[in-house]
Amino acid sequence: MGCLDRCCTLTVQNFLKRWFLYSIIILCVGITITGIILFVLRLAFKPHVEASIEDARLTSFGTTEATTSSSFLEYSISVAISIHNPTWGFVKHTKPLVASIAFDDNSLLNVSVAGEGHRYRPSKKEVHFLQKSGKVLWDVLGRAALEDFKQQSKMGVFSVEVRLSGEITIVGLDNVVTRNKRNLGFSCPLSLQLPPPGHGVVLFHEVNCKPEPENIYF
Incomplete structure (x- = not known):
């Protein structure tokens, strides 16, 4: 049972790491896209x-x-x-x-x-x-x-x-x-x-x- 618990813990940890990494990537992409949109709007209008x-x-x-x-x-x-x-x-x-x-x-x-x-x-x-x-x-x-x-x-x-x-x-x-x-x-x-x-x-x-x-x- 102890080995199974450790395996589950590692799986959860890997999932959380991937979720955190993806969240950072999505946030950076969102900030970049927002900046581009604001820049284009200032030039367009x-x-x-x-x-x-x-x-x-x-x-x-x-x-x-x-x-x-x-x-x-x-x-x-x-x-x-x-x-x-x-x-x-x-x-x-x-x-x-x-x-x-x-x-x-x-x-x-x-x-x-x-x-x-x-x-x-x-x-x-x-x-x-x-x-x-x-x-x-x-x-x-x-x-x-x-x-x-x-x-x-x-x-x-x-x-x-x-x-x-x-x-x-x-x-x-x-x-x-x-x-x-x-x-x-x-x-x-x-x-x-x-x-x-x-x-x-x-x-x-x-x-x-x-x-x-x-x-x-x-």
Whole structure:
């Protein structure tokens, strides 16, 4: 019986050794295949985001004296900029995301809404809020812009454009940043009204931004 027990023990030991060896081999193969898949995915998928304007408000948009080009266009605007990452990987800004508010193809202001290194989680959306006031000389905007302002004032609706520019890349699940970078450019045309007197509210419907990666405004 003692010899039989020793034979069984050796058989079990050999089985466990083979099982352990096979497990190590399978684990190494799995790690290698996972690494290859992640590498291929980083090369195959281009960094990509979608942009929209969830909300935009004009608190003020007027001129001190609309009869001369030496007066100012004064504005106060708030914008909620939504950035959606539809990919399976993290998207990272390799350059700041800069927003420009433009009227009649003239920039009123430029401001960074997301810094270099900012990341968007896979399949998630993030909203950046922008609220700015200021004034710009009509001498800078030009007479054509002043004439457009007069016409739009009569209609009560102002054509304002939000422009977005930047550069993004993909960050893999292994936290490795790829060299696959892409210019980011969007045009978001808006039609905005000033709020009515009292406590009136102007309704705003979400606007999808048009991708224009070839137009980098900054």
